Amino acid sequence: RAFEQELRQAFERKEFELFYQPQFSAETRELTGAEALIRWHHPHRGLLSPASFIDVLSQKPSAPEIGEWILHTASSQAARWRKQRKDFRIGVNLFAVQFRHGNLVQVVRKVLDETGLPGEAVELEIVENILLHDEPDTLRLLNDLRTLGVGLAFDDYGTGFASLSILKRYPVSRLKIDRTFIRDVDTNPEDEAVVRAILYLGRSFGMNVIAEGVETEAQLSFLQKSGCQEVQGYLLGRPVPSAEFEERFLSGITKKG
């Protein structure tokens, strides 16, 4: 209750900001897009990472509205960046409630109309556990979203409870390999096996695969050799504010870190 009030106030006072983490082709290291990640400029506690508030926020009544703001803000930003990079794609994390709310397709359509962004420039990130309920409705919803052209990515792939058969039934366009599998991928045969299995699934189902949490050249090199299409992680770029993103990743000068 008190937290909900604090959230409302934060939202009205524009204390939330989106940071952007770049995504790259594993093969060429060219920029392909970014994932939008929320931050909270808290008046007393400073800059908060979502790890400290996103789970509670997602349970609160204002989650759908904040979720829509995130989608709209990230999409407007991407529309501007597409003028410099025509294939630029923006990844947006969804709250589970946005998924169950019933109006997600209308919300996405409205955002695309208002920002002039083509559907294929947007990738909605969902965790596979969202798909455990309401099967027929969920399938219809995902198909409707795909009709708008937007991509659907499974976030933190490999850590949830969903069965492999959902890949057969649902129109998922991309798998994001969870960073816990990437951490030791170049040294631990079990992590290597999991990553190879996910890459194999991606190839077999015609889904693009991106690895998260790539922090070392050794990890990147392994992923590139194994046919992983894209990478995201501290090695090539941390999440940064939009101005810094432009300077570092869109101005043509390639810097690391």
Ligand code: G
């Ligand atoms: O940026 P960081 O790694 O601290 O994010 C922590 C968690 O918060 C991640 O699981 C990420 O998916 C989630 N998260 C970050 N930004 C958003 C957002 O804008 N919307 C939603 N729904 N989740 C987010």
Ligand code: G
């Ligand atoms: O759950 P999701 O994957 O949406 O969240 C992405 C989170 O991962 C963000 O909070 C981001 O800050 C974090 N992250 C991004 N790249 C790296 C990385 O290379 N290493 C680690 N440890 N975390 C990362």
Ligand code: MN
């Ligand atoms: Mn994500």
Ligand code: NA
């Ligand atoms: Na993730």
